Amino acid sequence: MQGRKVCASCLLSWMRSRRFSSSQTDCCESEEECRIFIGILFFFLDPPIICGYDFLMTFTFPEKLKLAQLPTSIQKMERLTARWGGPALYIKRDDLTGMAVSGNKVRKLEFSAAKALREDCTVLITCGGGQSNHARATAAVAAKLGLRCHLVLSGDPQQAQQGNLFLDRLLGAEITFLPEASLEDFEDAMAELAEEYASQGEKALVIPLGASDATGTLGYAWSVKEMVGQFAAMQWTPDHIVVACGSGGTLAGLLLGQEMFGLSSRIWGINVRADAVYFQETAVKIYEDFAREYGYAAHVQASDVHILDGYVGAGYAISGPAEMAVICEAAREEAILLDTAYTGKAFYGLSQEIHKGRFQKDESVLFLHTGGLFGMFPHADSFEPKIFQAG
DSSP: OOOOBOOHHHHHHHHHHSSOOTTOOSOOSOHHHHHHHHHHHHHHOOOOOOBTTBOSOOOOOOOOOOOSOOSOOEEEOHHHHHHHTSSEEEEEEGGGOOTTTOTTHHHHHHHHHHHHHHTTOOEEEEEEOTTOHHHHHHHHHHHHHTOEEEEEEESOTTSOOOHHHHHHHHTTOEEEEETTOOHHHHHHHHHHHHHHHHHTTOOEEEOOGGGOSHHHHHHHHHHHHHHHHHHHHHTOOOSEEEEEESSSHHHHHHHHHHHHHTOOSEEEEEESSSOHHHHHHHHHHHHHHHHHHHOOOOOOOGGGOEEOOSOOTTSTTOOOHHHHHHHHHHHHHHOOOOOTTTHHHHHHHHHHHHHHTSSOTTSEEEEEEOOOGGGGGGGGGGSOGGGGSOO
């Protein structure tokens, strides 16, 4: 079908007849009506994807499992909006997706685990830090599906069994520890484990760090479909969406979904490790792999990946007094629980960018809460006592 702009009436006509009239060259000019109609359509139905409101190509999402409790809610943060004196602040509660409180990870794993079942895999192998949210979420999904789970984690095997690490063991995961592991070390170790399981007659699916690959990225492309429907129902679309970046898959998925579903919001990632170039290169690689695996060539380029750099601080999963103060502020003002590795740093970065004037008072910002609660408990002693003083 030749690409052309479509609006509500044009799309409705197409749905009824599965064709446009030969004389029709473009849609009417009711752009707002078009946006609302298409958003509601995406939320309740599963039509061919309309890329930027053009019928440029269609993409059928592969089968996914229904593990998450969706849709997650969008809430306005009234008190922090007033306190920070900036734009209207909203939060997308992907910390409440369920599945052992797995946050954003379960959206990706709905696609990754479905792929494992299609390929008759019996083991899920993945990697991460000692307090990895993704690793724990993978262990939970494996337990739910009756699969084995083997985690390759950085750190000392004698470290305290608390937080996510405690839950990994509670969920029955087998764990291999690699002290001070690089990404290449993780990949090599997982490949070796997959070969070892194959020699035992088992088949393993190796899921990369954060499930940030072509398959996992589908989780957040699909989430944009959900959000477009919610925005349409609210008759509102945020000017900006802000999300923490740890491995890059969530941001890459959001940008892919933005292209697929015509989302107008500007999407920002706040990196909690590495730098802006790393996440731009990661996104491009994911899209290249996506094109090879699923036959969909995304038009997203490195320059479209907007990173608010400068908030890594002392390093990955290390938060200082400023970040911890913001974590406490979010808890006391909005009863929002952030973690020290991802959402706390990103929320601190958001607060600083508001103070710098990046986001205007008449704009709205949606913060995507990706979860990570259990990873905070091992760091409880790091909070300065004065932070907990009343008031």
